[in-house]
Each structure stands twice: as structure tokens, then as C-alpha cells.
Amino acid sequence: MVLLAALLAAGCGRKAVVSHPTVVPEPMFMVEKDGSFSLKANPKVSVVNVGQNSATVKFVMKSLRHARMRPKLAPLSQDNDIELVVNDTLNPELGDEGYLLEVRSTGIRLSANTEVGLFYAYQTFVQLLPTDVTTSVYTTIVLPECTILDRPRFGWRGLHIDFAGDTLSQKTLRRVVDVMAAYKMNRLVVDSVDGEYGELVAYAAERGVTVGVDSTVAVAPDVRSGLDSVRGGAEVVMEPVEGWSLDRYQADPRYQPVASAGVATLGHVYEFDPVPVGTNGHLAVGVRGGQCRLLTDYVGTQQEVEYMLLPRLLAVAEALWSPRERREWSRFRRKVEEEKDRMEEKGFAYCEGSFTPLFTARRVDDRTMNIAIRTEVPNTYIFYTTDMSRPTRESSIYLGPMNLERGTHIKILPVYKNIERDSVYEFVIR
Numbered sequence: 001m002v003l004l005a006a007l008l009a010a011g012c013g014r015k016a017v018v019s020h021p022t023v024v025p026e027p028m029f030m031v032e033k034d035g036s037f038s039l040k041a042n043p044k045v046s047v048v049n050v051g052q053n054s055a056t057v058k059f060v061m062k063s064l065r066h067a068r069m070r071p072k073l074a075p076l077s078q079d080n081d082i083e084l085v086v087n088d089t090l091n092p093e094l095g096d097e098g099y100l101l102e103v104r105s106t107g108i109r110l111s112a113n114t115e116v117g118l119f120y121a122y123q124t125f126v127q128l129l130p131t132d133v134t135t136s137v138y139t140t141i142v143l144p145e146c147t148i149l150d151r152p153r154f155g156w157r158g159l160h161i162d163f164a165g166d167t168l169s170q171k172t173l174r175r176v177v178d179v180m181a182a183y184k185m186n187r188l189v190v191d192s193v194d195g196e197y198g199e200l201v202a203y204a205a206e207r208g209v210t211v212g213v214d215s216t217v218a219v220a221p222d223v224r225s226g227l228d229s230v231r232g233g234a235e236v237v238m239e240p241v242e243g244w245s246l247d248r249y250q251a252d253p254r255y256q257p258v259a260s261a262g263v264a265t266l267g268h269v270y271e272f273d274p275v276p277v278g279t280n281g282h283l284a285v286g287v288r289g290g291q292c293r294l295l296t297d298y299v300g301t302q303q304e305v306e307y308m309l310l311p312r313l314l315a316v317a318e319a320l321w322s323p324r325e326r327r328e329w330s331r332f333r334r335k336v337e338e339e340k341d342r343m344e345e346k347g348f349a350y351c352e353g354s355f356t357p358l359f360t361a362r363r364v365d366d367r368t369m370n371i372a373i374r375t376e377v378p379n380t381y382i383f384y385t386t387d388m389s390r391p392t393r394e395s396s397i398y399l400g401p402m403n404l405e406r407g408t409h410i411k412i413l414p415v416y417k418n419i420e421r422d423s424v425y426e427f428v429i430r
Contacts, residue, residue: 017142021128022335024183025318026326028098033145035105041139043081044074050086055206056115057084060122067126067133078106084118085111097186097208098151101125103143116208120184124148131341154274156237156289157320158187159313164297167191172302173200179309179348181207183317189213189291219291226274230286237288243272244292246312247299251354255422257307258298265354266336267376270315270329292316303349310343310350311336333378353377355414355421361429364403369429372401373412381415390424404429 023030043064047057052073064071074080087094090113094100099112099121110121128143130136159180161168168176177188177200188204188211190197201211218234220226221241229236248264249256274290292313299305314336318327336353343350353376360372373382382398385391391413404410408429414421 014136014138015140015142016130016138018128018130019144021144021146022331022338023124023127023148024314024332024335024339025321026328026332026335027124027148027150028323028326029147029149031147033147035145036142037103037105037107037145039081039108039141039143041068041137042070042072044079045071045082045084046074046076046080048076048083048085049088050084050115050118054115056119056122059119059206060084063122063126067129068135068137081107083107083109083111084122085109086115086118087111087113093149093151095151097155097184098149099124101146101148101150103128103146105145108143119181119208120150123182123184124150126182127342131338132345135345152184152321153323154287154289154320156187156291157185157317158189158237158289158291159185159309159316160189160239160291160293161191162293162295163191164295167196168296168300168305169302170196170200172305174203175302175348176305176309177204177207177209177211179306179313180209183314184208184321185313185317186210187289187291226287230283234286235288236286238274238290239293240272240290241293244269244290244316245295246292246308247295247297250308250312250351252356252422256351257304259308260295260297264312265356265376266312266315266333267329267354269312270319270327270332273319273324275324290316290320306349307351310348311339311353312351314339333376337378352416352421355380355416357382357412357414357425357427359427367405368403369406370401371404371410371429373398375414377416379416380421383413383415385411393420406430 050057061071094113094117096114097117097120099110099117101121101124102109110118110125112118112121129141180188186208188209190211197211204211218229218236219239220229220236221239226236226238245260245264247260248262249259250265275284275287294308299308318332340350355375355377358374362370364370383391383393383395384398385395386408388409391411393415406429410427410429412425
């Protein structure tokens with residue numbers, strides 16, 4: 001999303017103009033149009049076929065107030081700003097969790113077959129707003145006309161928290177539920193739903209998240225045993241130990257908090273698909289969904305849990321919600337940068353990402369290689385030397401692929417948001 005914020009004349013307040021909105025996870029269908037709608041700070045909200053005291057409507061009204069607005073419930077009329085609609089007749093394109101979001105020149109309409117779908121429509125709507133909407137006061141937010149028709153690829157979109165010792169606090173688990181709901185994940189699997197989890201179950205249910213364990217579903221730790229179970233007639237939830245273990249390091253272990261052995265960067269997590277390309281059709285149908293895992297050996301505080309989950313949980317969410325053909329790494333990576341701003345505004349801890357240089361080498365001749373360098377994090381500056389000296393911000397800056405002789409010793413310093421990241425990386429061109 002591109003946001004142009006202008007400070008208007010004194011007394012008129014601040015106006016935000018949003019263009020090219022982005023959504024995580026990527027919707028099934030999204031099209032922008034030429035017009036726009038100006039959302040005022042005191043929007044009129046109408047509801048159709050859903051009670052004003054329902055969990056979803058109460059959540060929406062509370063969320064709008066948190067976004068520094070003054071919403072008011074009003075009867076359905078032509079001058080309403082936001083309509084929340086549960087369909088009279090089921091729309092087969094939406095299923096139980098899908099939704100239709102329409103920003104028109106006359107107002108915003110969120111509709112779904114169920115309250116859960118309506119809740120997800122609202123979560124998408126939130127992502128159309130400026131990332132600082134909870135900390136800045138806008139008198140007007142201009143949104144582009146657009147239509148989003150969306151539904152999940154899988155019904156089971158989960159996070160498994162595997163407790164290694166003491167359980168996490170209720171506050172921490174509620175924060176986990178909040179971020180899961182924001183990105184349309186719906187299953188929090190914990191060791192037990194007894195005792196202290198009673199309040200959590202109710203809190204999560206209001207946000208479309210089920211807490212507990214479904215013993216009727218086989219959990220597969222890798223693709224081969226996913227598929228063997230399906231052949232045996234079971235419904236399977238993928239929990240890939242290699243790809244989706246979020247207790248592993250998410251960047252160079254030398255510069256990260258202590259974690260489980262192994263590295264699972266954002267890119268690694270995004271690469272995994274619950275149904276591998278080429279899987280037989282009848283086997284694919286048996287994959288009910290997937291879940292990532294967080295083992296709590298090395299985390300216990302709220303900040304530690306959030307740091308390990310974010311932003312990698314977004315990659316899991318997109319793999320489980322979005323159609324395979326709508327997933328695209330470079331677009332997702334750009335969206336993550338925007339969502340980082342949203343996380344920061346909400347006070348969530350998160351990892352900036354991996355700054356380990358990634359090389360692509362192409363042979364030019366017997367003595368020369370053409371080298372391309374990047375990091376997982378967009379807009380990272382790469383300073384380098386080839387004379388064995390330590391690179392600084394005064395060193396050469398990488399501008400694009402370059403030819404280097406075999407045996408060249410290259411040292412690299414990544415700089416992101418004007419901060420030197422990690423330390424110096426050293427490589428020899430082979």
C-alpha cells in the first residue's frame with residue numbers, strides 16, 4: 001500500500017490518501033477501480049442479518065474506536081459509511097469463511113455467509129487503512145475503490161504451541177490469538193484446554209480461533225508421511241518439522257537470541273506448501289490444512305514469543321489461505337515490510353529478518369564469475385570490499401551484478417534503516 005498523508009489547513013486536521021492497498025494473506029481476487037471513498041472519523045455503521053450485540057459487531061466497533069474513530073450504529077440507509085452484511089442467500093463462491101469486500105464511491109460494504117466470514121472481511125478492511133491509524137488522528141481517510149472476493153484454500157490454518165516447561169501467560173496467549181486472527185489463522189493447538197485456558201477459549205472463539213486439539217486429524221511432520229496417511233484414508237494436517245518450526249533461528253544464529261538448532265528464515269518458511277506441486281488430485285483433497293509449531297524451550301516472555309512468531313507467521317498464513325497461483329515471494333516480501341510498521345504501531349515484537357547475503361553466481365569464463373548479491377530484506381544497502389579491508393559505509397556500494405575473478409575475497413556489510421546489521425560477512429568466489 002502506498003500512503004500519502006497531507007497536513008491540511010489548521011483546524012481541518014490530517015488527511016490520508018491510500019493507493020494500491022495490499023493484504024496479507026493475498027486474496028483470491030482483488031481489483032482496483034478508478035474512484036475513491038472518503039471515510040470520515042465519525043463513520044455511520046449499519047448491520048444486516050447480524051445482531052448489534054454479536055461478537056463480530058462488538059469487535060468491529062471496538063476496533064474502529066481503537067483506530068481513533070467515533071463510529072455510530074445507524075439504520076441501513078444510503079448515507080451509511082460501512083455496511084456489515086450476513087447474506088440472506090448463501091453465496092457459493094464464499095463458503096463458510098469467505099467474504100466480499102467492496103469499497104464503492106458511496107461507501108464500504110462487507111458481506112459474508114457467516115459471522116466468521118464477516119470477521120475476516122473486517123480484518124482485510126483494517127489492512128486497507130494507514131498502518132499508523134491507531135496512533136494518529138485522521139479526519140479523513142481516502143480509500144481507492146476496489147473489490148475483494150476471498151475465501152481460504154484450507155480449512156485448518158493453525159499454530160501448535162508445544163510447551164516445554166511452564167505454560168505461557170494468559171496475556172501472551174491472547175496476544176498470540178490477536179495476531180493469528182489478524183492474518184486469518186483459525187486453530188491454536190495447545191497441550192490442554194483445562195484449567196487456566198477456559199478464558200482463552202472464549203476470547204479466541206470471538207475472533208474465529210478454535211483452541212484445543214482435534215484428535216480426528218492426523219498430524220504429518222513431513223510430506224511423505226502426509227501422503228501415506230491420506231492413502232490410508234485419513235484427513236491430514238501438515239506440521240512440517242523442517243519448514244515450519246518457528247522455534248528455530250530465523251537469521252544468522254550469531255546475531256539472534258538463543259533458539260532451537262537449525263535455521264528457518266522467512267524465505268524458507270514461505271517456500272513450503274502443504275500440497276507439493278504434482279501431488280495426485282485425490283491425495284491433495286485429503287490434506288485438510290497445516291500448522292506451524294513453536295516449541296517453548298527458549299521462549300517464555302511475551303516479547304520472546306512474538307519475536308519468534310513474527311513475521312514468519314505471515315508466511316504460514318499466506319500458504320494456508322491464499323490460492324497457490326496467487327502466492328509470489330517478492331510481492332509478499334514487500335507486504336511484510338508494511339506489516340512490520342503495523343506490528344510496531346500495535347506494540348508487537350518482531351524480527352527484522354535475515355541479512356545474510358544471498359549469492360547467485362554465473363560462469364563468465366574459466367577465470368571469471370558474474371555475481372549477484374541480495375538479502376531477504378528489501379531496501380538493504382550492501383557495502384563491500386575486495387582488498388581484505390573491513391567494509392564501512394564509505395566502501396563501494398553494490399548496485400547490481402558484477403564480474404569478479406575466482407579466488408576474490410569479498411567482505412560484505414549490510415545496512416538497513418541506516419543501521420549496520422549483523423557484522424561483516426566474508427566469502428571467497430569459487
